[in-house]
Amino acid sequence: MAESGRHRFGLNSREAWWEDPFSEPEAGGPDRLRWPVLGVVFLLPFLIPATKSLIAEPEVTTGLVAVGVLIYAYALCYLVFPFAFRWPRPAKLGFGIGMNLLGLGTVAAVGSSPFILLYGTAVMVFLAPPAWAVIVDVPTLLVGALLLGLAGKFQDGYGDLITVASVTLAMFFMANLVRAVRRLELANKEIATLAVTNERQRVARDLHDLLGHSLTTITVKAGLARRVLESAGDIPRAVEEIREVESLTRSALSDVRATVSEYRQVSLSAELVGARAALRAAEIEADLPHAVDNVRPEFQTPFGYVLREAITNVLRHSGAKQVKVRLGSTWLEVEDDGRATEVVRGNGLRGLAERLEAVGGTLRTSVRSGGGLLVRAEVPQPEPHAATPAVRAEPAGGLA
Template sequence: MASDDTNRRFGLNTREGWWDDPLPDGKNQGPDTVRWPIMGVVFLLPFLIPITKSLVAAPVVTVPVVLSWLLVYAYAACYLLFPFFFRQVRPLKLGFGIVMVVLGLGVVAGVHANPFILLYGTAVMVFLAPAAWSVIVDLAALAVGALILLVQSRFQNDYGDLITVGSVTLAMFFMANLIRAIRRLELANKEIATLAVTNERQRVARDLHDLLGHSLTTITVKAGLARRVLESAGDIPRAVEEIREVESLTRSALSDVRATVSEYREVSLSAELVGARAALRAAEIDTDLPHAVDNVAPEFQNVFGYVLRETVTNVLRHSGAKQVKVHLGKNWVEIEDDGTAAEVVPGNGLRGLTERLAAAGGTLRTSVRSGGGLVVRAEIPLPEPRAAAPAVRAEPAGGLA
């Protein structure tokens, strides 16, 4: 899905990219607006020098001569100014390109200039306008140019220059679209990198929430239990044992944080069952937990381990429950508590679990029990069984009997 969105956004493998500028606003890059006028004048000299000489040599300054001057230098000015239109909206760029092509045709018709000068306009159209529009306008310009040559009886002498204009324009068309494709790919790669960084941040945030939420909650419960033991019974050996478990949990949490950041940490459903039993016992909550996870499909145990961890953490934090039951199936896990919750309030933990299960093709359902408390059920559909391969009957080595 993300790949399809990127293709549509940057005009990759889409028909719309031929008709519209596929790059986002402000991402179009053209020639340098400072250096280009100097280079443009150099390119224009072979066109301007002979035409200027012919206009200067006119014996009388008439209205047609003045119009010819205006056409020639307006055409040249457009060629020098076109880089400033690269960052404009598509209709303005398209209109500018069409005006320049029309001016070029006017120069060919009015000044009887060599049709090769059309190359300035067709090249600008190729680099400035979307691909489909440049093809339409440039083909129309070549057709009108051929018609002008026919009307002025110059076609036989100048048709070769017109073919040259078409050939060079075609080469520039492919070069312009190659440049655009490279630019689109660069922008798409940047966006993909940004999305990858965002996804990694979300993964680390989700893993740290699931990890530290459970570990710190268990540490808090055990530390509180040790304090109550010392305050009420003065049972120092038991208090020391609880504090040792707190120390062990702290070391384990630190190790898990390092592994999570490195993306090497794997959650074990069986280990989570052991941890849940210890945490709930320390909180003086009765448990009904399975003693083995053999009936759960191995490929689902990692995800279900996260579900069990987050649900038990929520029970310890918010539920006020006295009993917790956990049921396991081949492709599902269900955690039930008898707490005081009267409605489902989705938080970061449940949203993170929903994302994990969605990535595995599963669903998370949370509902309220009739007597209070929550039921959390995670389920992942089993893959459809493959069709059995047709039996092949063995033939005798000698072939047909």
């Protein structure tokens, strides 16, 4: 992760030096509507004296026209360079190199101050990868120094050349800072998107676990009440079942509200009580533990989810006549004798696997030899302290 961070936000890795700047759609360089005005303001200190020198010439010659074209082509490139940010890398490199060559040509033709090289070196810094900016700008400054020497102006102009080099270096680091800030903004947007996605997945997983179990139990109990009324006409028992349906409905509504607000907690002991009632209503023999004291406290919540989903699947799909639940300090098993012949992992089992992964555990489902499923959730036993002897956890069990 640290390597990735250096690559994206700094120049501490080789890849970062060759990375295209502002390649994201949201990071397209300077504002292309405002820049021409600002660009003209920046160019005036160069264009005004250059234009005056051209006008002052007594005769218009081919060389004078060529020098004018060179000067204004250089200025025009500076004005339009924001449009080059979205170009492919070869085109951007060609544009930046061309600007530096035009700047050197202007210095050679006019014999003016090396300050004008700054327009080309700045464009290269912001337009090209950092490595290419160094490769192009450093030779440009060296050639500028050579031109000053050939013109016999090195003693007078070397200070200006040092100033150009210093400003270019400052812009180099400024450009890298701008790139880092923009990439951090994109990273923040990505983090926000991932947070929203994770929250949606959490709510979807919780609602699936909650409503799947509650609605299945309500369906079973409502069906039992109907059968009681149709077969035996036992109104008191039917009324009792309907009261339990009402209670389950209110509890489910409360759980939905708690899930949305992220305050809902699952209790393994409460899930055992609910499983016992649901299996009894479905006329399935239940072999369940009477207590959960032997389960480590930090695992009781994820095991509660496992128990809830496993019992829901038994009620929905298995056609089982008997269910066994066993508990250990770091494991839980739910076994049924239903008609399942293969393991089908739906949203519920995938959600349980994610919950267990969060605490370092695993979920395994397998088909029993005589039919039915065995679901086992297990979290690796933590290493005991050297001074504390390991104690083997015995499962709590018993007939309902």
